[in-house]
Amino acid sequence: MSEAELADDNPYVEDPPTTFEPAEELTAAEAREQVDLLREAVRYHDYRYYVDHDPVVGDRTYDALFSRLQELEQVYDLQTEDSPTRRVGGQPVDEFETVEHVAPLLSIDQSGDAADVREFDRRVREAVGDVEYVCEPKFDGVSIEVIYREGRYERAATRGDGHEGDDVTENVRTIPAVPQRLRGDYPAYLAVRGEVYMPKDDFTAHNKTRVEAGEEPFANPRNATAGTLRQQDPSVVAERPLSVFFFDVLDSSRAWATHADALASFPEFGLPRNDRVETGCDVEDAIDYRDRLLDERDGLDYEIDGVVVKVDDRAAREELGATARSYRWAFAYKFPARNEETRLADVAVQVGRTGRLTPVALLDPVDVGGVTVSRASLHNPDEIESLHVNVGDVVRVERAGDVIPYVAEVVEKRSAGHFELPETCPVCDSQVEREGPLAFCSGGLGCPAQLKRSVEYWGSDTGLDIEGLGAETVETFVEAGLVTDGVADLYDIERDDLLELEGWGETSARNLLSELDASKEATLPDFLAALGIQKVGPETARALAAEFGSLDALRETAENGDEERLRSVDDVGPIVAETIVDFFGSEANQRVLDRLADAGVEPDTYEVEGADELDGLTFVFTGALSESRSEFQDLVERHGGSATSSVSGNTDYLVVGENPGQSKRDDADANDVPTIDEAEFREVLQEHGVGEWVGE
Structure with a gap:
């Protein structure tokens, strides 16, 4: 069916509606007909977006069609294996099965020296005579095998050892660019090789989300892609921005004379291929192609680390064959490694448990001292202004003490002005307050970021060491509304509250409640450390406990604003004394402390036992x-x-x-x-x- 005929016959192709009558008001026949049309339309829009790169509907319209399809399939039980809705993820697996590839997925010999490319060309021509080459970008992603039978997606596997790989069928199914059904005059059987990757812009955005959530970012797009494909829950894979390029036929019921002919047919089948492929090349063309792509590399939205030169004639390929590990008909001409200078792609703003806003530079991955770096410290607003650095600038990255990466200087200014922290908190929208070179969210425990991190800290090893109260559990409690005001909420949680949460059973609920109950008998030093008072760690908490002996005595001193009394304690200087007064002077914190006492969480009086043998030391x-x-x-x-x-x-x-x-x-x-x-x-x-x- 032509595109014009499709548009005439399918109301969801051109200017589709985005509002629908209630699903329950349709007859079963009407629902089935609408589902068929929606599937056809969604596949068409996927093709226009991922293959033609020329979408005819906007994202919101597409989302409305996709959601309607999901709704009808659920209400009328019309799910099928090849429906586009399978992309949202299937059931988690305990482990991946190993499957044998239909043809070996071998490596490619590589070098960054043009002389080695010319030597590869000499060997090829010596073996099979004059040839033409196809030149392609060398994607820095994860190689996969995908099989279609009768035009339907059947299986996907990772490269593994080249002969066997992990069965990642359900994970790859969630990637929108991978068609569930082929288009056009496809062969009855087709096995293709592709590269799964994470687009650079999406990688930066995803890392920004992770950093602002307090999670470790991925080192580079390839690591992000590999880590995602290894997820055992396809629904997690579906949430991450993966895409794919297909670049070779591994096996098929149809034969092609040349590699270029096979690649040309990919878009007809709905398989995305890269648009930077060049055909009809000799070896000097290939070398020139690599140099041009090196210059264009930073402007691409996917990572490449070189180019691949392939013999075009498939019969010549068969004659050349392969070694145990690599093809003799292909060669990779590598780029030099990025070294210390890179583009600042974005800036994430983290909110810590004390409310401090920390700007983090998100970088195009760069090698710094043998380590791939994708984020670096920007310290504080004053440092940013001094560097005059902003998103888009090319910067030089160093590692302090060979450990912590930081932006050392701007080497090429590509932006106007410098990055400025937001005036309101990126998490809770509360006003941001400045204290010298530092910035803080004024939202307190009303800020979800501070709330989560204060509760995490309460249960951490540095705090009360509550087993089972990690970041994931705290996230669940906050999202479920069990924790809304601070750590005192933990002691209002009951068994039935936990059993209503996904993944919680009798044993896990009983264990956590037992841990929480045991934490009520905390020592005063541990209790003070767990509160997360800025600049009060375990050693200062111990000194305060030894000096004041009880929580009530410390609270009274701090609530009266007696900083001089606090400064008499070892380890407490003027700044620490001020933070202690501020903490205990906060009405929100006083409320939390009172609620903890009501719940029975009140540390015993701290007494230094023993004699005074070391008095004065x-x-x-x-x-x-x-x-x-x-x-x-x-x-x-x-x-x-x-x-x-x-x-x-x-x-x-x-x-x-x-x-x-x-x-x-x-x-x-x-x-x-x-x-x-x-x-x-x-x-x-x-x-x-x-x-x-x-x-x-």
Whole structure:
């Protein structure tokens, strides 16, 4: 059927309606007829979008047609294996089955040296005479085999070892660019090789979403693609922006004389192919083609790392054959690795548990010291203004201490001005407030980002170590409305609330409720650390507990604004004292603390047990010790000493374990503080009459 005939016969092709009568008012016959027309139309629109790159309807119209098709299939039980709606994902699998390929998916010899390309050409012509080449981009994605039988999608598999791969049929089915049914005069049997990839713009957008949600971004589009195809839940794959290019016939009931002829037929079948393919090339044309694509590389919306030169004549290919690992009729002419300079594709703004807004540079992946980097620190608004950096600029990336990547400078200005943080929080739309070079969301626990991260922190190892209360569980609780106001909501959750959640059963519900109940008996240092007060970590929390002894005493001091009293505590300077006062002075935080007390979560009075053998002595610990650092600190405090986190003129000993930090040792040298190891520390204890030892 021609496109004109299709448009005449199908009302959902040109200017389709986007509102429909209620599904329940249709007869079964009317529903079936509408489903057939919608499937035909959706396949047509997929073809226009992914193959012709010339859509005739907008995204909203397409979504309305797709949703209507889903609705009718569900209401009237009309689902089929090859329906476009199967793209939303099937049932999760426990593990992927291994399947044998219909033909080997071998590697390609490669080099970045033009002389090696010419040597490849010499070998080919020596074996089969003069040939022409087809030149194609070398996609940096994941290679797959896809099989169609009688025009219907049957199976997809990863490359694996070239002879066997993972059966990813249901995952690949969710990729919109992969047709479920072929078009036109297709062969009865067709096995094709393709490359699944994530478009660069979609990759950047997806990474931005992950970063702003507090998740680790993918290193590059290929890793994102590979990780997605390995997902065991097809519905997760369906949510990620994958696409595909098909580039070779592996096996078919139809024969083609040349590779170029086979590629030309792909669009007729509805199979997307790349539009940068060039045919009729000799070896010098191929080398020139690679150089042109290198210049155009940054403007493409997909990653390529070179070009592939293929013998066009398929009979000559058969004659050339293959080695155990690679084809003799193809060669990859690689690009040089990107090195340190790259484009700043976007800026994500993370909101931390304290409300601090952190700008993160999302980069076109670049090699920095042998590591692929796709994000880097931009520090704060003042640093951004100093760099005069904005989205689109070419920047140089360095790694601080060979670890943390950061934007060092702009090497090519391609934008106007510099990036500015939003005036309102990107998560909750509350006003953003500036404190010197830093920016904070004013939404408090009313901001979902701060709420989630404060609850995650409460249950983390640094907090109350509540097993089962990880990021995924917290996300579920917030989305279900079980946690809306802060950590106190956790203690209102009941068994039936958990059993109503997907994936929760009697055992998991009982275990978490038991963990929550046990957390009510937290020590005061652990409780204070779990609150997530800005700049108050476990060591400062321990110092506060030792000084004030009870939560009530600390609250009274802080709520009265007595910063001078707080500054008398080891590890508490003017800035930390101010953050403690601000935290306990917040009405929202006071409400949460009161609700925790009502739920029975109120730490006991903290008493430093033991005598005063170490009274007047201050210790700092660094490096890996035989037991946790907190156990050494507790030992010191039980005997009247102080254990702080930083070295100063008041420090008596720096106790050094394995792989210690250099800064504390430098501070010790600057302040004439003796540095001792673990054995010498025990001798100090014994000299002061302390017979107890860590772990005893």
